[in-house]
Amino acid sequence: MNKFLLLFLILFSFSNFSPKENQFIARLGQVSFFSYTSVENIEAKNNQVVSILDTDKKEIAVSMIMRAFVFKKDLMYEHFNESYIESDIYPKASFEGKIKDFDTDLKGKQTKIIHGSITIHGITKEVDIKTVIDNSDGNYIVSGSFDVEVKDFQIKIPPILSSNIAKTISIKFKFQYKPYEE
Template sequence: MKTTHILLLCFFLTNFLQGQERFLTKQGYTSFFSSSPVEDIKADNNQVLSIIDTSTGAIAISILMKSFQFEKSLMQEHFNENYVESDTYPKAKFKGKIPNINGLSNSEETVTITGDLTIHGVTKNIKTQAKIIKTQDNISLKGSFPVNVADYNIEIPAVVINNIAKTIEVTFELDHKPYKK
């Protein structure tokens, strides 16, 4: 009987400690910006899912492509139907690593995040700098990185080729809270 109580206690402590190692956000923010001589295009997305495991430094991000909001509804329609083909490729995903996350203090620091970014069914390795603030109750990440549209097999029709930059700037702000099961 005593052994059973000890095993149960160990089980609950393990689950409790594991929960404190993971930080989650369901309302992260990302945007992209395309600047060309013809026009600037910006889209925002406030429904970004991200989880960080502080025991390994692993980070995973999932972005629903149809959640990007544009200033003009026609741009949003073309983005989803013609460029990223959201019905076929509904999400963009990132799986990567934040090195030495447990060695970070409560001050703002710059880290290099590396990992695989998947857009439009194509996966490419990326590396970016991000500002991070890690406390016991929060992990905030903020940064940006360039994405070459052609690298992800996103075809731009000749009619609007000058309207969309070949390289777009992706920006992110993720405010993670401890994950509780």
């Protein structure tokens, strides 16, 4: 019995057991959105998005500050944060999902679906997002795009402006992950 316990302790100490061993982080991820309208296209980029990729659990989590979106015009920034997203009340958006059929041993690119929950404007919806995952030398790049319906997140658009705001918004993202280090 003592030999078994000793063997277990030796194996455990050499196993490099660490909860963050297979976690990767993107500290400066990129999310952008685009809205086509007949009057003026609306586009914004956020380069301060944080994401964690857990290759053991095949899970991904994303968090971003809504005020970090950069617009071409200051007035768009103001309307986005004050009138539509209400950033003082809902300062963050987030996503948590599971990557379906993700092969962590495969090098190069693979196209996968991430099923998860996205929270915008305090409303959470389930989504399936088609992504490209590039595994290169133990670092991952995850990118893709998807559409969201403005009405799904209870974002109120005044009737007078409804023709100036698209009902569907296109979102693009790209995260470059490196091994997680504290």
